[in-house]
Each structure stands twice: as C-alpha cells, then as structure tokens.
Amino acid sequence: xxxxxxxxxxxxxxxxxxxxxxxxxxxxxxxxxxxxxxxxxxxxxxxxxxxxxxxxxxxxxxxxxxxxxxxxxxxxxxxxxxxxxxxxxxxxxxxxxxxxxxxxxxxxxxxxxxxxxxxxxxxxxxxxxxxxxxxxxxxxxxxxxxxxxxxxxxxxxxxxxxxxxxxxxxxxxxxxxxxxxxxxxxxxxxxxxxxxxxxxxxxxxxxxxxxxxxxxxxxxxxxxxxxxxxxxxxxxxxxxxxxxxxxxxxxxxxxxxxxxxxxxxxxxxxxxxxxxxxxxxxxxxxxxxxxxxxxxxxxxxxxxxxxxxxxxxxxxxxxxxxxxxxxxxxxxxxxxxxxxxxxxxxxxxxxxxxxxxxxxxxxxxxxxxxxxxxxxxxxxxxxxxxxxxxxxxxxxxxxxxxxxxxxxxxxxxxxxxxxxxxxxxxxxxxxxxxxxxxxxxxxxxxxxxxxxxxxxxxxxxxxxxxxxxxxxxxxxxxxxxxxxxxxxxxxxxxxxxxxxxxxxxxxxxxxxxxxxxxxxxxxxxxxxxxxxxxxxxxxxxxxxxxxxxxxxxxxxxxxxxxxx
Numbered sequence: 001x002x003x004x005x006x007x008x009x010x011x012x013x014x015x016x017x018x019x020x021x022x023x024x025x026x027x028x029x030x031x032x033x034x035x036x037x038x039x040x041x042x043x044x045x046x047x048x049x050x051x052x053x054x055x056x057x058x059x060x061x062x063x064x065x066x067x068x069x070x071x072x073x074x075x076x077x078x079x080x081x082x083x084x085x086x087x088x089x090x091x092x093x094x095x096x097x098x099x100x101x102x103x104x105x106x107x108x109x110x111x112x113x114x115x116x117x118x119x120x121x122x123x124x125x126x127x128x129x130x131x132x133x134x135x136x137x138x139x140x141x142x143x144x145x146x147x148x149x150x151x152x153x154x155x156x157x158x159x160x161x162x163x164x165x166x167x168x169x170x171x172x173x174x175x176x177x178x179x180x181x182x183x184x185x186x187x188x189x190x191x192x193x194x195x196x197x198x199x200x201x202x203x204x205x206x207x208x209x210x211x212x213x214x215x216x217x218x219x220x221x222x223x224x225x226x227x228x229x230x231x232x233x234x235x236x237x238x239x240x241x242x243x244x245x246x247x248x249x250x251x252x253x254x255x256x257x258x259x260x261x262x263x264x265x266x267x268x269x270x271x272x273x274x275x276x277x278x279x280x281x282x283x284x285x286x287x288x289x290x291x292x293x294x295x296x297x298x299x300x301x302x303x304x305x306x307x308x309x310x311x312x313x314x315x316x317x318x319x320x321x322x323x324x325x326x327x328x329x330x331x332x333x334x335x336x337x338x339x340x341x342x343x344x345x346x347x348x349x350x351x352x353x354x355x356x357x358x359x360x361x362x363x364x365x366x367x368x369x370x371x372x373x374x375x376x377x378x379x380x381x382x383x384x385x386x387x388x389x390x391x392x393x394x395x396x397x398x399x400x401x402x403x404x405x406x407x408x409x410x411x412x413x414x415x416x417x418x419x420x421x422x423x424x425x426x427x428x429x430x431x432x433x434x435x436x437x438x439x440x441x442x443x444x445x446x447x448x449x450x451x452x453x454x455x456x457x458x459x460x461x462x463x464x465x466x467x468x469x470x471x472x473x474x475x476x477x478x479x480x481x482x483x484x485x486x487x488x489x490x491x492x493x494x495x496x497x498x499x500x501x502x503x504x505x506x507x508x509x510x511x512x513x514x515x516x517x518x519x520x521x522x523x524x525x526x527x528x529x530x531x532x533x534x535x536x537x538x539x540x541x542x543x544x545x546x547x548x549x550x551x552x553x554x555x556x557x558x559x560x561x562x563x564x
Contacts, residue, residue, distance in 0.1 A: 023048035038095035101141035109217030127265035138172035185222035208253020233369035341375025344384025360399035389425035420449035494545035
C-alpha cells in the first residue's frame, strides 16, 4: 500500500487517499513531470480475480474513447497504465476536481434549466457511445462527475456554479462484451431485469431514470421487489409542480415497452431542445404576464381567472365526450385528469374505454396507474373515489390481459391479486351508504382475492385447509351477489361463474375436509351450470367462458362422485 510522500515510477507523488473499494484504492498524486498537475492513481490487487483484468480492459477502453472524442470533453485522460509490479496494477488518469452527481443530489433536485443542460450533455455523451457501436447499460448519477466550478461548489445550489460533466466507470460495458449482465436496480430497464437483448433504447431508459432523479431529487424505485418486476408507472411518479414538458420526455424514456421509447439519442435531444426553446420560454412568459396582471388587477383578474379556468375545463370535458377514436378519447380524458385530478368521472370514462375491447393491457395499466399515482391526493378527496376504486378492481379482476392468446392462468391470478387493493379502497362506510350492492360485492372479491394471495404465499397445505371454509362462504356469496346486484354484463357474470368453477375444481377435497359435503358442492355446481345455460352469450369471450363452465361441469361431477 502506498502512503503519503511515496513516489510511483519516479513521477507520481502520493498526497492522500481519495477512495477505497474491496480490491482497490484510489490515491491523489502530483505529477512531477507536469508541473505538479493532479492525477488519480487507482491501485488494484492482481490476486483479485477478474477485477484487475477488467480494470485493465476498462482503462484501454477509456483511452480509446478519449482519442475518438474530438473535444476531449467526456472522459478523463488515462495518462499511464503501470503493470510492472507482481502484486499491483496501477492506472493513472487526470484528477477530476469535482464530485459525483449522486452526492450533489443528496442536497435536493436540480432546477429546470440545470436538468436540461445536464440532460443534453448526457444525451451527447451517450450518442458518442452508440456511435462507437457499444451499449453503456449503467447510466446513473454515481457514474457522472460534476467538475468543480467555484470554491463553494459542494455547498451551493446556484446552477451557475455547476460545471461540466465527466463520465466514469465503464465496467458495465466490459461485462456486456463478456456476455454478463450488470445494472443498478434503481435505474434499470425491464429488459435488463429479464436478461433480454439490450440495445440503444436500454440506455435511453437508464438516462430517463437519471433525469428523473435530477428533476425530482428522488432515486427511482428498484426495477424489482422480492423478485417481481415493478412497472414504470409505479417507479416514476411526478408531483403536479414538476415541469410537464420534462415529465413527458422522461415518461417516454422509461416506457416499459422498448418500441415506445425514443429510438435514438438524437431524437431525444431534439425533444429536449424543443422543450427549452419553446415550452419553457413560452410558459415563463405566460407566468410573468399573469403575475403582472394579478399584481395590478388582483381582484378582477382572480375572478376572471376562475371563470376562464372553469370554461377551459368544460371544453376539455366536452372534447373527451365527443372524441370518436380510442386514441383521441384516451388522450382527451388524460388532459381532463391532468387539469383536475379529483374529477372522478374522467377516471370512470377511461376505465369504460379500456373495457371496450375486453382487454386491460400493459399500456392501459401504465396510463391508469400513472394518473392515479400522480393525482393520489386529489382523487382520494373526491366523493367518487370509492366508485373509481371499485371499477378499477373490476378492471383488474376480469379484463387484465383478458383475451390475450399468450395469457396463462398465472396472468389471470395476477390481475385478481392486484384487484384486492382497489376493492379494499372501496370498503368505506360512505360507499356502503351510497351503493350497498357494490360494497358487498367488493367485500367478497377481497376475500377471494386474499385467498389467491394466501395460496401463493403458503408453504404447506395447512394454511389452505384453514382458509377453505371462509373461501366456500365467499364463493356462495359472490354467486348470489353478482346476479342479484346486476354486477355487469354477460361476460362479467360468466367470468364470475368460470372463476367459481375453477375454485371448486382446485379446492374440492379441501372443502370436504372443512366439513362441506360433496352433495353440497354438487348442488353449488348444478346451480352455476343452470345460471350459465340461461345466459345467451354473444361475444366470443363470453362464449368461451360459457363453454368452459359447461365443459368442466361433467368433469367436476365425475370427480365428486368418485370422491364420495
């Protein structure tokens, strides 16, 4: 280990230690052959397995980048690689007089103009990487150094004191070249978590996650929790006060669907420039103008502003009502919610729109969750919140990926489990008084949904057996309620009966052990069959559900008779 005052290779005089890792140490040193210019010396133990080899590869890569970067603006120069020590490898590079972006963000978010400036720099850097036919795959604030531009740099929040960016740590590039996945969970894209093929759009996702951190001051949620993927709508949530233009750009960057992200850094850069040159300038002018008017004519302008806002809101609602295509209506309803996040009717209309094709798909899930999350404080104060929650539960229970040819039984179960949260939100005394039928139905859905959750978590059969009596009671209640309360269309009735048939099939023997006789179970199945036969199924999905019930009826009766 080197110490203060040691001179490496008769050239680099060690001044202090500036960083330590598991198998490496980074020193600050004065270059005696360059008038004492500061260098960073990274020392890596050669017995550290692949670490020394990867560090050598990374240093060679940075040297190559530095030579290709005409302005020498993105990378620190690698001055020397010293490999004549049997125990240590030394990599000497220019010392970056600054600190990591991650450290700066610990003091809070950057202002709008600073985010735009750094976003463009990051975009230009990543474009350079892509032109080198490489994928970075680990863009994050930790890997960005902000060059010091003033004595009080680390303590000031004045954007003018924030300097240029330098990019460090290209270990992920090296690992990708060796067919190994390396990513940071908070900034990772879905395809990284799933270990699928990566391309430039993966880097765009990582960049969007970094922009989000800069703009909000919050590190994004990890890409997975307990091994399960977390969708972007839950990971990236914006407050109302966040600049709408930048929020729109970030949402596009971090779309779960790669095809819906920016296709290139150049396309992203165009949007960033447009946001600054038009949206921000126009908005600033508008705000300044309104402020001046308010100061001069506060009472009058306040009255007129309220009137104009109401008129504008009514126009948005009317536009949504008259929209003729799915895309137009979806966008118009989103505009209504963005204007007034407490307007429950807009959420309900959006849910009805999703139901039209019998599919609640990934894009629709992302849109609804995003709108609910971004307006959570407003919608929860709305008198229609419980109704929205109930209908969201129905959406998840019956339509989540419904009709998708690739859907598995687990996919359907996922929707039912997700619905429990929303049915639970509808369990209030206020909703009971407003709509007792839906309140009762939501209660039963919660019980059956909880059963799905418990059976996924159970480690032995005991838990399932203890739950069987409650499940049987809930199944009977649901069977009666959906018919008595006219809970929905034929497809909802048939899908409910289909669910009950499936539950009977998988829990028949557990029911018997809980004291529910096979004769009682048979009467239950007979009742469902009779109800299903009376429904004149017209839609293909309804026909399929009815056929499933009738087809499985004979099998269930045979199983019951064989068990008696």
